[in-house]
Amino acid sequence: MSEPLLSSSLEVKSVSKPSNSNIIELKGVSKSFDGKPVVKDLTLSIKKGEFVTLLGPSGCGKTTTLRMIAGFEKPSNGTIYIGGQDVTALQPNKRPVNTVFQQYALFPHLNVAKNIAYGISLKKIPTGETVKDKKTGEEYPKTRKYTIQEVSDKVQAVLEMVDLEGYEKRSVNTLSGGQKQRVAIARALVNEPKVLLLDEPLGALDLKMRKDMQIELMDMHKKLGITFVYVTHDQEEALTMSDTIVVMRDGEVQQIGTPQKIYDEPANAFVADFIGESNIFVGVMRADYKCEVCDAVITCVDSGFKKDESVDVIIRPEDVQIVPPEKAVFTATVKACVFKGDHFQTIAEIDNEDKDEILSHDNTECKVGEKIGLYVKPFDIHIMHRGRIINELITTMEDENLVNICGGKFECNAPFPYGTKVKVTIDFDDIDLTDDENDGTISATIQNTIYLGSYWRCVARTDDFVDFFSDTEYDWLKGDRVGINIPKDKILVEKIDETADETLLDLE
């Protein structure tokens, strides 16, 4: 279970030609707006008949990806195949896909029936007859449009499917949100597309309606057997409806897998944090099947790590059982216990040196201050490689003992002259973040933070898009402007051989 679960870029080598069972293929697709990359080198295959969800926080590129498949955005790089055909430069109106828009986009000047019939009344279908060219002998198929009766029948059929019979003549402006949604779905489905693209279609509905529509969409998918590509930021929705989930972040795929796999075996801390609640700790693999975390060595089911390799340890709250101290792996003191209806949510402080916090969903009620024992089955302990161990980048010297990092001049112990190309390495704990960005040598914006039990790991992004990982005890908020300082002794500088590859932002 330690193999990387990113089935994207690593599988490309085995898929050189678009294969038949894949209805959609994206190869190396990237998209930037105004120089800002929104989708980075995305490679993805979607099988026929699948219900695939693109899941991620706002700004991760999922909607842009969907729009590129639909044809509303042209990729800056890469190719898109639909049904084996290269559609990268193809106009959206010629693609065999249909979209259900987030705001429905129902034509206000047409009634329900005319809205639904819009697509099919434009379509030309072959009559079956062909005409032969006397000279070249080539056969040209004759086409015709649907008759009024055919159109009407189709509209009727699809209205039945979405449970809106009798609404043909209604004006779309008088419909409720849920009804508009169903008209939008009907309008797309009546064209019998190979793929249905849905852009956060349930976002504007209230909770009950949303749950009902989720079930309806799943039924439709089963009945119709066509491919659904669904975009959402709601992980619960994704887990409920999908056959496959693609978790995205900052334009890159984090993990592709079934809902079960993603939930049980998240590929990295981000996915674990995004999907459901998790306890995330830093651990050290002492040996195969033995992981030291929170000052205790516990048995797990993972192997294949280097000795004493630093790893991320993920434990779902529902897997943290409250047990008598003899059976416990950790002992902890209860800080809070809240009744959640079907379980008790307990926050406890582990009796280790760092006093890490742990979250437990259990049926046991605890009192604040009580000492409890905690047990986790080896199977429920998920170990994964840490995404990054250290901050590293390639830059040049400003002067002796002065290095240029992202435009700021940092003091260091490196007597290299101006212009020397160097590799700079800084530990996560050695990045100091300041509240006032003017107090730092350079400024950055906090991109996200993950609570790791006793401290926070933040990603601070400088204005020239360089990410620094920082382990800090402060609870920074996404969007905070901070200053970055690095102590002189903590910047490790290594001279680079001039002939080495030049990539200025080579971060692990």
Place this chain on the structure above:
Amino acid sequence: MKKIASGNILAANIKKAGLSIKNFRLTRSAFAFPYVVFMLVFIIVPLFLLLSNAFTVTDAVSGDKSFSFDNFKSFANDGSSVKTLSLSLIYGVVTTGLCIIIGYPAAFVLSKLSSGKLLLILFLVPMWINFLIRTLATRAMFTLLNVELGTGTVIFGLVYNYLPFMILPIHTSLTSIDKAYGEASADLGASSIQTFIKVNFPLSIPGLVSGITMVFIPTITTFAVTELLGGVWLFGDSIYSKFKSVNLYGVGSVMSLIMLVFVLVSDMAMRKVNKGEVARNVI
């Protein structure tokens, strides 16, 4: 006892508050009172005067005023007056038609260009210059080009004057169409041309109607422009001339009422299409 007393005080306070709010409301809409009076005097009364003058005939000798349809009769019988009306209507239709043919594509292009808003301002700037100056400048241009003044120059002058009034509402209408509709249309298989015909054009009709109203009515009642550019006399000029002499007030009023009817009809038509966006279109 205390409770009752405090209850009474409370009740009294509530009443006071209620009264003051009521007073306030009275006070607030009372602010409009001066203007309501003003409107009665300067808008309503003149209309009644128009009506009364249209139906009044003054005996040239005795100065007696009497109710009569004579004004209408003399208008209907006066060949030249009726001719002028029909001529004005024709000029109105032609000008409006030309404004649509020239202006719609212009508005369309402006709605698609990124510098569209800036270019639109350039179209609107001449509107702010006194129309007499604009018209005289146009006349001067014709003199320079040695073009004889006549029907052609009059039409040019009218279109020149009113084109921005057609472009502006159409542009506003086109740019307010949500881009999602265009995408939905393309998604459902329509080409760009089909999308325009089936989605964008229908949704721009309110703007078109607005433009037609802002061009047609002013054109048929236009004053001085036609005279300056071609010696053509239209309805507006005709009304003006009637009011130069007192005893023609009657006929002049009839003509004004006819114009008023046109205005009200087109306003109602526009309201139906726009459902209440008149204020926005005017400013």
Place this chain on the structure above:
Amino acid sequence: MSFNKQTLQNTQDSLFVASQKLKTASGKLRAKIDGKDGTGVGKIAKAGGSLYVLILLLVLYTPLALIIIFSFSNTSNFTFRNGFSIEGYLQIFKSSSSPKLFDSLYNTIVIAIIATIASTILGTFAAIGIFAMKKRTRRITETVNQLPVINSEIVMAVSLVLLFVALKFPTGYIRLIFGHIAFCTPYVILSITPRLMTLDKNLYEAALDLGASPLRAMVTVIIPVIMPGILSGAAMAFTLSLDDFIISQLNKGATTGIDTLSTYIYSSQHNARGLNPFWFAVFSIIIVLVITIVLVLNLIKIKQKKGIVKTFR
């Protein structure tokens, strides 16, 4: 009979084949023009459209440009035989028409200022009052208010003539000022009303809740918020008054000798053959002045909007 049918069928078929061939050929041509990213045709269309718009603008500005250019020629017949000179501009002050020009300019501005102030004050209170009315009265009032706006100018002008004559208003300034107020105030009201609609209803009540009297609440809370509407309404009123021709023309009274700038231009020009340098200069000044002011104001507005958008990103 069947022979004819056969030929008809053959013709139909060949036409169909031809049309299909045309379709594929044009499709290929389009794909070629479109290029790799599918935007070729779009770019050509945009270029063509831009050209059209530019030509239109050129035609629109030509008469105005001509006036400005030839204002420096000191001729009335569009030649430069006298060479470049600013004599025309000097004529503004020296000519025999100058006193009349400045007189009418003075009249125009005075009337405009008075009318603007009056209609702004009247309109502001009216707008607030109308907004507070019950629905039905409000609708009626608003409809009547809009009559001068939608009505044709000449009908408005003649109705005012009838009014002034019937009520025996003193001729001259009084008639002009009242006439201008009459048609400016509706625009002021239309300019303020949208602002009132976006005004938070609770602001006024909050002020009352905190102890302010209705009048004080009005002045300190409502008026500042709708100020942009008041200012733009005032600007609109000023412009309309400056620019007005028909109402002034009909109501100035032939015997008073009062002229606004517009009526003076009309009276001296509508029978004239051409323009003399004097007028070239006057027009040029007005044209340049108006263009500059409008452009500057609009550019400021655009910059403001851009500024707001930036901070909210």
